[in-house]
Amino acid sequence: MKINGNEIRPGNVIEHQGGLWAAVKVNAVKPGKGPAYAQVELKNLEDGRKLNERFRAAETIERVRLEQKDHTYLYAEGDMLVFMDSESYEQISIPKDMIGERVAFLQDGMAVVVESHEGRPIGVQLPEQVTLEVVETEPTVKGQTASSSYKPAIADNGLRIMIPPYMTVGEKIVVNTETMEYVKRAD
Template sequence: MRFLLTKRLSPYLHHATASASPSPSSLPPSRRYASLISVALTDDRRSQPSVHHAFRRVLAAPWSAIQYRGLKLRGSDVKPGQIIEKRGVSHTSGKVYEVLKAQHSCQGRGGAVIQVELRDVDSGNKTNERLRTDEAIERVFVVQKPYNYLYTEDDIIVLMEPNTFEQVDLPKDMLGEAVAYLKDDMKVNVQLYDGKPVSASIPQRVTCKVVEAQAPIKGIGATPHTKKVLLDNGLTVQVPPFILAGEEIVINTLDNTYMTRA
């Protein structure tokens, strides 16, 4: 993070160095950066307003120094899980959305479009929109951090950062059906934008216990390829016919499908 911040500040520090007197390199190391910052903040606003104000913004919000924008995507490249910035007809500035679903469809003579479901990061409201395959979309990169699951209270999931013990609250609908798989101390990856959670995910492989299952059918007659079983988290999934009650199995949490015995 220090490297990224230094890289982002380097144009402003270079400008400050050019106009500073005495030269910062002649100062002791403990005063060098203090001198550069002081010069940048007292620079002539009329001659370099953009440098001055940009530098002040970075000092006021250090997080912005590592919040990347600028990568342009085509509509055809938009995928679920991405965070994008999109400017609507009624918005003078872009709004940030999480892509929940993206599906290609053909509109006859109108050509192919991408039907997307978006969630407004600020309000949490969901919306459906159509994107042209060649439409320019700006992707926003987020910071991903691992948290441990603590407990769920009403519609709020409480997580804890394992190193700092800082807690963060997530709305249950941010995880969707995956909420059923949460267990004590389970690792939850949270994507943060400007320090605010925008999406979260649990491990793809989770071990669950079968609490109810029909006994295997004996005989030569037709045997079903799968059967339904009830898991200890309340979910019902399809498994091979040889799985019995009391066994532990591994479930793919992306689509709630059986993977293997644990």
């Protein structure tokens, strides 16, 4: 689907320089002299490279629609992760580096969304938040509960996370999978 250069929005996936790129940030610029343009920060969906491009309103860009299918995470096999299509029960393998450091959040049976283009997987969307258990942290210091400083902790998936000072080992916490930060105490 063709769109004009000034119609690009954050989250759009476009075909550019022979690859697939996601628009991360878009800034409309109207200089005093010359035509207006969109300053777009792009991220390559295959290798993660970043690129800043200017698109004039007169330019046409190919916008790509990604197929999104629900999958279930099954297990890791070497450098590959195995997922099962929730409808057809067909299994696919995706390289770990496609998810990057967020691979630590994957749990057996977790529901994810696999994005693909022309039948080829190019991304995996994890749930926005996951529940983890604190397995190691510093002991609580009396009188420190009023302080807004956080202390380091290690979750059951091996991830280092900063948590409030009053929390102890064995407590369940909710962590944001995008920012990799503590959100709240789990219910």
